[in-house]
Amino acid sequence: MATRFVLIQPSHAGNVGAAARALKVMGFDDLVLVQPRWDDVLERDETVERASGAVDVLRKARAVDTLEEALDGMTHVCATVMTPRDFGPPTYTPREHLGPVAAQGHGVAFLFGSERYGMRNEDVYRCHAALRIPVSPDYGSLNLAAAIQVIAYEWRIALGGFGAPSVAAAPVADAAAVAGMLRHWEEALVAIGFLDPAAPKKLMPRLNQMFNRAQPTTEEIHILRGVAKAMAEAAKKAKP
Template sequence: MDSTRFILINTSHAGNVGATARAMKVMGFRELVLVAPRFPDVLCHEEAIAMASGAADILARARVVPTLAEALEGVDFACATAMTPRDFGPPVYRPRELFADLAARAPAPRLGLVFGSERYGMANEDVYRCHAVLSIPTHPDYGSLNLAQAVQLLSYDLRQALGGFAVQPRTPDPERADARAVQGLLDHLQTALVDIGYLDPAAPKKLMPRLNQLFNRAGLTNEEVHILRGMARQMSKTIRPQGSE
């Protein structure tokens, strides 16, 4: 199912073709087939290439065929996309549930996802060629999706059914400052606060213990300690006469 074929019928807008290629590549799919697009040269159209945004290789490999029958050659299980269920035709499924079922089959079928025109969707005879209809759960009062948005949603659900991609590990947290480093900062900051007249050494109250608690909650890193000590140094330097340090 990694080789799932994405099939667009009678696509009107070149930008949607490019955006579809981008949506596919993001989820690791490669095969795109266009059935009788409005513009025969849509794959090399400037807007399509611009909207592909780095997925021009998908456009370069894509095929244009005249009929859906040709686009479905080699496909074992075809899924139509339709906004509303039909009175007659293949059964309707939620994408996530159907993809999980198909992925669990051995061997998994060669899948084809079929998308209709932006202007009028899929014709009934095209839907009848498919094994299932996929209905993306949307708000009941408004279920109109842009073509590329629909491709992105379905390709995401399909990729998740296939196991998904590993999340990139986060950059390790910088090293936390130890108690000695924090105490050195407090001593340095106390001197600076006295220099600028903010702290009265004769009546310090609980300013420094409160700052100590603040720094403990913040979990300062060594780099942050260096920054704060640099600020304290500059505060003292600004107040003291030149050469009195």
């Protein structure tokens, strides 16, 4: 899913580098700066040093003159704010808002204001939602790069995280295969004397429910039928 992090008028080169590092750690690499303090901020020594190896994100990053340019192609825009704005978009915590957004498949842009004065009202108003990171009421000051790290983390979790490499699941056996296996087991259980066909009670329905919950694969059905076959053959050999 297209994801972009937009820094509006960043004033500290170190924060730009730290932002690149925060994005790379979470697997994102689309960073756009709107009217940065220095034209060469992406190449400054402090920026590169604070990026700490995320120079590929810096090389891909770009600076633009307007927020309109920065948001090109994005369909859902989130502001980051400390306090809700009158007449602004609804305010959410990242966790409560980002899950539903991820499910909708939007191209999402996250906006961060200047370190000196935050986001301007006019920039907040154009957003679909405002995100407020829950912080201590006694000290709510977050460094720009730290805020980016939190939002990037929450968005990565909403997208499903990284996790272990996915392994294709074995196909679950269909209802007919389960029913056939249960008939085979019923015959075997009768053969070994575990099931009395004259008074079966609820054994087979309970086994049916158990296997439905277990959702055995086709291969597991073959194994279970092999067990039933072995039970029946052992019972046959045991007869005088």
